[in-house]
Amino acid sequence: TDTDTSDEAVRATCDDATTCKRFATSKGYWKDPYIQHFARSVGERKAPEINRGYYARVQGVNHLLDAFIRKTERDCQVINLGAGLDTTFWRLKDENLLPRKFFEVDFPTVVARKIHNIKTKPPLSKPIIETHSTDSLLLDAHSLDSDHYCIIGADLRDISNLDEKLKKFQLNPELPTLLLSECVLVYMTPSQSSNLVHWAADTFHTAMFVNYEQVNMSDRFGQVMIENLQRRQCTLAGVEACQSLDSQKERFLKTGWAHADALDMMTIYSVLPQDDVARIERLEFLDEKELLQQLLQHYSICWATKDKLNLGLAQLAF
Numbered sequence: 001t002d003t004d005t006s007d008e009a010v011r012a013t014c015d016d017a018t019t020c021k022r023f024a025t026s027k028g029y030w031k032d033p034y035i036q037h038f039a040r041s042v043g044e045r046k047a048p049e050i051n052r053g054y055y056a057r058v059q060g061v062n063h064l065l066d067a068f069i070r071k072t073e074r075d076c077q078v079i080n081l082g083a084g085l086d087t088t089f090w091r092l093k094d095e096n097l098l099p100r101k102f103f104e105v106d107f108p109t110v111v112a113r114k115i116h117n118i119k120t121k122p123p124l125s126k127p128i129i130e131t132h133s134t135d136s137l138l139l140d141a142h143s144l145d146s147d148h149y150c151i152i153g154a155d156l157r158d159i160s161n162l163d164e165k166l167k168k169f170q171l172n173p174e175l176p177t178l179l180l181s182e183c184v185l186v187y188m189t190p191s192q193s194s195n196l197v198h199w200a201a202d203t204f205h206t207a208m209f210v211n212y213e214q215v216n217m218s219d220r221f222g223q224v225m226i227e228n229l230q231r232r233q234c235t236l237a238g239v240e241a242c243q244s245l246d247s248q249k250e251r252f253l254k255t256g257w258a259h260a261d262a263l264d265m266m267t268i269y270s271v272l273p274q275d276d277v278a279r280i281e282r283l284e285f286l287d288e289k290e291l292l293q294q295l296l297q298h299y300s301i302c303w304a305t306k307d308k309l310n311l312g313l314a315q316l317a318f
């Protein structure tokens, strides 16, 4: 069916993210010794503006994630929604920033691939075993559950199934929780992503949601981005919610979140630590500065908080 074809195209997007991240790390934009185990090869060359865009994305998301984990003194949970082949668990372990539990959710077929890689590559499995207290570690084809890391196969559009599975793996609604979606909500219809965001606000009294995705999609450049994805059968079903920074914030403010903020990636790029930005700008020559600006203006990070425990989550920003 059409749904199967487009879902399959959406699932394949995790390979794009991984390949681009691997290429950028191979050039030295940031360090990730784990991503090589998830990408088949370094792949073909990516343009410098693409690498800088991924740099801004990874640094921007990590900035808020790490700030939340530090604010809660690691007494928290993280749920990476549509995590794909993301390697954040291993980075947090190496940086002594592991939360009480790090959850990931993606389609069962994507999860099965990720778990297969973990099972067959000791550099990936060792850190999971090291952070687990008993001999019994659940690791089957479709889920992994250890003391600090849990991977679940589920469709994010089916909220009751998602909720049930997370609870089965000891999700604790009382703990401060960071939810992350990086290039994921845009593949769902506005009502499906609103339901997900609403579920999160209903489930946790103290939480932060960090969403990275396209924005300002109604101009010519945005239309070209949409056409490029459509050529690969990939529908951006949620593009209506990506019209502006205000529409990004609205999604949260309408569904029970107390506070929301959003910045485009050009702005974030200009407030990231500028000594490191200067370092990466020396890695590759970029001829067309305007192209980078246009690209960065079409992605954003939106973050929302609710804070019954008064931890000061609304102050987390750039």
Ligand code: SAM
Pocket: 010, 011, 012, 013, 014, 017, 018, 081, 082, 083, 084, 085, 086, 105, 106, 107, 110, 154, 155, 156, 157, 181, 182, 183, 184, 187, 188
């Ligand atoms: N967040 C990862 C990253 O940034 O590296 C992966 C991004 S990839 C562009 C989008 C991911 O979202 C894919 O792994 C896809 O399978 C997942 N995804 C999209 N819609 C989903 C849904 N309805 N249920 C579960 N996963 C979904």
